[in-house]
Structure formats: C-alpha cells, structure tokens
Amino acid sequence: MNDDLMKNPFMTNMKFLQQAQEETEFQRILKILTVPAKSGIYISRYDLKKMGTLLGVDIPVKERKEMLKDLFIYAKQMNQMKEFLDIIIDFVNYRISQYNQITDDFPRTQKITAPWIKKAQSLIQFLENMKKEVDIYKNI
Numbered sequence: 001m002n003d004d005l006m007k008n009p010f011m012t013n014m015k016f017l018q019q020a021q022e023e024t025e026f027q028r029i030l031k032i033l034t035v036p037a038k039s040g041i042y043i044s045r046y047d048l049k050k051m052g053t054l055l056g057v058d059i060p061v062k063e064r065k066e067m068l069k070d071l072f073i074y075a076k077q078m079n080q081m082k083e084f085l086d087i088i089i090d091f092v093n094y095r096i097s098q099y100n101q102i103t104d105d106f107p108r109t110q111k112i113t114a115p116w117i118k119k120a121q122s123l124i125q126f127l128e129n130m131k132k133e134v135d136i137y138k139n140i
Helices: 002-007 013-020 025-034 045-055 064-077 081-105 107-138
Strands: none
Touching: 025 064, 025 107, 045 064, 045 081, 064 081, 081 107
C-alpha cells in the first residue's frame, strides 16, 4: 500500500483511500457482472429491471451496480438465490446466442466475438459454482 504511494507521490488522497479498502467477495462479484471486459456481456439497467421482474420484485432504476446489489440482497432475503443465478445464466446464454448469430451472419467477426463468447462461458461456469455454494451454505 505504501509502496504504491511511493511510486506515485502525486496520487490523490481519494485514490489512495480506494486502493486501501479491501474488496469484499460480494464487491468482486458485482464488478465481474457489471464490467463487460471481465464478464464478456453487458447488462443494462433495462436488463436488470427485467431480471427483477422475473424474480418478482420491481426495483427502482439507478446505477447498474446498485441495482444488481439490490437484486442479490432481495434474492437472498427471499431464499431465491439459485433462481436469481439461473436468471443471470439464462441471460448470459441469450447473449452468447446473439454473439453466435453475429458470427454466423458475418463470419469475419469471429475474431472479435470469440473472446467475448469465451468470457461469457467462463461467467456461466462462475455462476454455476456460485449455485453450488448456495447449496453448501444452505445446509450449514
């Protein structure tokens, strides 16, 4: 932490404080799902609103990460975490099918779509592992 400050003595206090904060597992999950470069997909506010509706809740529109956080909290409170993860997995599969359609229609885009599909497939595996953890923690 101090090493970072020493490398860049012009680092602002806010930037330094942000680096000093420990990132929780939950924050990491939110980041993975809301950063397309990590997940391979983009989840819009509209998509999150629709996921909420499928989960049975009408969430207010605000920042995407906050909406996603609210959905996770709601799903946990209502014991619907596996259902919520399934909703996200279905959405990711839908995005993958869109990428595949683009690749089928325009074969030269394969170089561009392939890495996104790979990231999205990794995201599905990550979510499937989360579902297994839900079962493990439920029995404790």
